[in-house]
Amino acid sequence: MHRKSLRIAVICLIAALALAACGHDAGEGKAIAHAVDAMPVRLDPAVAESPSELLAVNNVFEGLVRQVTDEGGGARIVPGAAESWDISPDGKVYTFRLRRNTHWRLHGRAADVLGKEARDAFNTFVTADDFVFGLRRAIDPATKAVGAATLYPIANAREIHAGSLPPERLGVKAVDAFTLEITLTRPNAMFLYALTQSAAMPCNQEYFEAAKGRYGLESKYILCNGPFYIYRMDATTRLRRNESYAGEWRVSPAAVDLRAIAEPAERLRRLGAENGVDTAIVPEAMAANRPESSVLLQNGTVSLLFNCASPSLSDVKLRVAMCAALDPEALGLARPLPGLLPENVRMGRQRLADLAPPQPGIAHDPERARNLVLELKEAAEPLRLICAPAHERIMRRALQQWQSLFGLRLRAGIEPLEPEELQERLRRGEYDVAIAELRSSSSFALQAMQDHAGAGNPMRYASDTLQEILRGAAQQQESAEAARAIRQAEAHMLQNGAAYPLMPAASRLLLANGVEGLDVSPAGDQIFFGRARKVG
Secondary structure (H helix, E strand, C coil): CHHHHHHHHHHHHHHHHHHHHCCCCCCCCCEEEEEECCCCCCCCCCCCCCHHHHHHHHHHCCCCEEEEECCCCCEEEEECCEEEEEECCCCCEEEEEECCCCECECCHHHHHCCCHHHHHHCCCECCHHHHHHHHHHHHCCCCCCCCHHHHCCECCHHHHHCCCCCHHHCCEEEEECCEEEEEECCCCCCHHHHCCCHHHCCCCHHHHHHCCCCCCCCHHHCCECCCEEEEEECCEEEEEECCCCCCCCCCCCCEEEEEECCCHHHHHHHECCCCCECEEEEEHHHHCCCCCEEEEEEEEEEEEEECCCCCCCCCHHHHHHHHHCCCHHHHCCCCCCCCCCCCCCEECCEEHHHHCCCCCCCCCCHHHHHHHHHHCCCCCCCEEEEECHHHHHHHHHHHHHHHHHHHHHCCEEEEECCHHHHHHHHHHCCCCEEEEEEECCCCEHHHHHHHHHCCCCCCCCCCHHHHHHHHHHHCCCCHHHHHHHHHHHHHHHHHCCCEEEEEEEEEEEEECCCEECCEECCCCCCEECCCCEECC
């Protein structure tokens, strides 16, 4: 018996060594830490807005379909909560068949929100009614959903969002518990991509109402159906693996920790360190000569931003004159100047730039600038110019050109600010002209343009004409037509002096040694950790 036991032990040891030699450490079942600018505050998909909020939403919710990025940087659609779908011959009716084994993750603290009696009777299945309620709520103007306009292809969505029809008139219907029907106003080539955005995520009405206005504000007030669920929201936001998730693939990490590290230099210092982070986004220049693997993100444009709501710059003539006065060569800028949108934003699998070229801004024209200034009734108030120290030289060159052309009619002072203070001043609108990176929150071109034109844009630019152009872009049947409309909206903002693009801005997502398998969109707005691994 002793020899038999010994043989068994030897066999087990050999098997263990063989597994080790073959790489039994596949990098699964570990926590991955990712650096974010700030902790997410609102994880309600309808109103999530900051990069960290959108990142978390993309990992803890599952829409009808999911977008993944192929090796060439293009996007393709894969099944999400819907295992399959059909499109009617006229292209207007989408019928989604939901997975019958998808559940809401009703963990301990979240279950307490319902109360014992409701908790015991709660139906955890994700059903068609959850998508009906979620879509109606997102298009309801009272919700103020950030991405509501991406849903405009749905029948009556535009009228509902304008307040002329009730949300119940939206073209969505639960045929049965696991069949959802969505009717469009007209065929739309980009509709499936619109359904990957946060505004299209499901919402359980019973749980939402039980949260009593706190939905998404704390870990216990959010109900998740994605690869992860929110375990806690404090100094670190932890996403835990959702063991009941039923999707296209098995979820690899045990958890994802979002750690607030605002300074890029500190992110680099902590990348791969003990109790540090495994992944981090830094400016491309800071990523040069780094040994880690990385993914290029073309996610912004450094621009002169004009505060259109400022009394000093409310007159479009002054803004246009200031843009026309600028000589790119004297500013030290490379030609041609970029468009407002980053180069790599997409219309599905195609780049926006391949379907429609960037629109030029206001050309250097000193005579036009002088004539516009002469039309102004009085001299401009002293202007507050703000920028990061790295951009102070460009701002001073711009100010010299303005003062040379306008003389005493334009007075201004420059305030160099550290990045956090600069962003706070932009957020509060306490500036007249700023140089800052205008980031796109989405690689989806329509959403990116809507962000720049929406109520929260730092330029405070508002125009009924602009909104009409974007509504038309959302409802175009062909992607090429939508691309041209998006470029028309871009040109409108530039020609009205809301912004003056200076140079493209790029970042890199750095991965510590052994980290692999992340699915990253071209702008870095969607980082999916479901298939990520940390080997070693």
